[in-house]
Amino acid sequence: MTLLEVKNLKKYYEISQGLFKPKVVVKAVDNVSFSIKKGETFALVGESGCGKSTTGKTLLRLTGTTSGEILYKGKDLLALSAEKMRSLRAEMQMVFQDPYASLNPKMTIKQILMEPLRVHNKFQPEERLEKILKILEIVGLSKEHLDRHPNEFSGGQRQRIGIARAVILNPDFIVADEPVSALDVSVQSQVINLMLELQKEFGLTYLFISHDLSVVEHMTDRVAVMYLGKIVELVDTEELFANPKHPYTQALISAVPASHPKEVKERIVLKGDVPNPANPPSGCTFHTRCPFAMDICKSVVPALTEIESGHITSCHLYTNNKEEK
Numbered sequence: 001m002t003l004l005e006v007k008n009l010k011k012y013y014e015i016s017q018g019l020f021k022p023k024v025v026v027k028a029v030d031n032v033s034f035s036i037k038k039g040e041t042f043a044l045v046g047e048s049g050c051g052k053s054t055t056g057k058t059l060l061r062l063t064g065t066t067s068g069e070i071l072y073k074g075k076d077l078l079a080l081s082a083e084k085m086r087s088l089r090a091e092m093q094m095v096f097q098d099p100y101a102s103l104n105p106k107m108t109i110k111q112i113l114m115e116p117l118r119v120h121n122k123f124q125p126e127e128r129l130e131k132i133l134k135i136l137e138i139v140g141l142s143k144e145h146l147d148r149h150p151n152e153f154s155g156g157q158r159q160r161i162g163i164a165r166a167v168i169l170n171p172d173f174i175v176a177d178e179p180v181s182a183l184d185v186s187v188q189s190q191v192i193n194l195m196l197e198l199q200k201e202f203g204l205t206y207l208f209i210s211h212d213l214s215v216v217e218h219m220t221d222r223v224a225v226m227y228l229g230k231i232v233e234l235v236d237t238e239e240l241f242a243n244p245k246h247p248y249t250q251a252l253i254s255a256v257p258a259s260h261p262k263e264v265k266e267r268i269v270l271k272g273d274v275p276n277p278a279n280p281p282s283g284c285t286f287h288t289r290c291p292f293a294m295d296i297c298k299s300v301v302p303a304l305t306e307i308e309s310g311h312i313t314s315c316h317l318y319t320n321n322k323e324e325k
């Protein structure tokens, strides 16, 4: 069953180049479509600035949208009043990348976890403390932590508090934006395992945003790869790692460390940096870095096409256009 469907989502920004110069439009999210099934973990991956975090924020309406549709349980989120959206947010929560910045340093853990219950008027006031204690226990913290402030915890513990705050309202859907990238590697797997346990216990659906493909491989069911605001490949996680089609995905996967010492991996090093999104290359926006670029790639935008069952990508290598080289 589809929980969330995104259709032709666009988020453009106008940026000023200075006095007397025309503004330029940055297409942070450009015509993105995907759907997320109930109970699955759907990943958005790509380098910094590819539009994955902006996409996550638009889904919760934490930032505005230029156009497109976001259907959650069949409801068009962009058509909802601010008040209706506010009450729906209890079901749609976010876990942020930086557990240091996302918790108010002046509040105790009890206050941090009480606030969403109060704002959304969940449970009777006398039941709320019991709920907080239960959630703290689930995320591996305890009653003694209630009156402490965020600065008294380690990074991993703070992220556990961030996760507790997200799940305390019994949500159905969580956008997790780089939830482990600010943590030490030794703590990352504990937080990931916690998220997987919570998913099982509460039937959660995740949108998991990450640039770390080894975490994505372990944690997610399907993946959409983004480059300069567009999805360039979308497929089941297992298939993506076994059989990546888009040259950009191939390069990203080649950079994932080998999981076995005997596994030999050939790293594909891309030339140059990600182009300026205010002035993206013509045609396929990846052509300036692609090892397989053809003439057609410079002028014709490749369409997202299902090239194998359930495997979607946008690349002229897999279309008839290849012959026009």
Ligand code: SF4
Residues within 6 Å of the ligand: 246, 247, 248, 284, 285, 286, 287, 288, 290, 291, 292, 293, 294, 297, 302, 314, 315, 316, 317
């Ligand atoms: Fe490379 Fe061309 Fe495919 Fe773009 S369309 S990824 S430039 S081969």
